[in-house]
Amino acid sequence: MRKITLLLGAYLISLTTATYAGLETFEKPLVINGATYKIIKNIETENVSIKVVDKDSKDVWASKPLGYAPWNFKINGKATSLEIEDLDGDNIPEIITACATGEIQSALYIFKYNPEKKDFIPMNFGYEKYKGLERDFMVSDIPYPNGENMVFETNNKIRCLGKKYQLGEEPAPAYYYFELKNGVFLAGDPVIAKIENILSTHTDNKE
Numbered sequence: 001m002r003k004i005t006l007l008l009g010a011y012l013i014s015l016t017t018a019t020y021a022g023l024e025t026f027e028k029p030l031v032i033n034g035a036t037y038k039i040i041k042n043i044e045t046e047n048v049s050i051k052v053v054d055k056d057s058k059d060v061w062a063s064k065p066l067g068y069a070p071w072n073f074k075i076n077g078k079a080t081s082l083e084i085e086d087l088d089g090d091n092i093p094e095i096i097t098a099c100a101t102g103e104i105q106s107a108l109y110i111f112k113y114n115p116e117k118k119d120f121i122p123m124n125f126g127y128e129k130y131k132g133l134e135r136d137f138m139v140s141d142i143p144y145p146n147g148e149n150m151v152f153e154t155n156n157k158i159r160c161l162g163k164k165y166q167l168g169e170e171p172a173p174a175y176y177y178f179e180l181k182n183g184v185f186l187a188g189d190p191v192i193a194k195i196e197n198i199l200s201t202h203t204d205n206k207e
Contacts, residue, residue: 061119067099071106072147079147156180
């Protein structure tokens with residue numbers, strides 16, 4: 001049964017990436033210190049990345065590969081796979097994007113403008129109990145329709161749907177609340193969640 005599920009998942013993933021293949025220009029201009037930039041999403045087979053170009057279409061910055069297909073998160077009540085928003089109140093918007101990264105995993109990335117090098121650097125995520133284990137993305141390992149597994153409750157607080165692991169028990173669905181503190185999104189103890197309509201693959205979460 002697991003083999004059939006994996007094969008079906010791989011087949012559906014291939015359809016998803018084929019549907020998304022190409023370049024997409026983000027509709028909102030990115031304005032930083034009076035200069036206007038565009039964000040372009042590059043979607044190749046199992047390889048999604050973003051880049052920023054200036055008014056002359058010259059490359060300013062490009063991300064590493066982020067995942068194999070776009071994935072929705074929710075911000076300001078809207079589901080999207082790419083958005084700009086000033087999350088830390090410095091009047092410079094951050095670039096927010098999400099991608100499917102595994103059979104059930106999706107990752108959220110936030111990129112902040114770096115004035116020293118005039119490029120973008122990732123904002124980190126971590127856990128209050130585990131100092132030093134930060135990483136440059138947040139992972140949800142429970143897919144959910146229309147971006148509900150990664151929700152910005154406010155500009156500096158994100159609700160992430162994942163699993164709580166306890167010794168001797170099956171993993172339980174839980175919410176992790178990441179709050180922006182000193183430039184890092186940190187989560188405390190997870191809260192057990194009662195949820196429905198968990199997806200078996202990522203293919204129902206399309207833009």
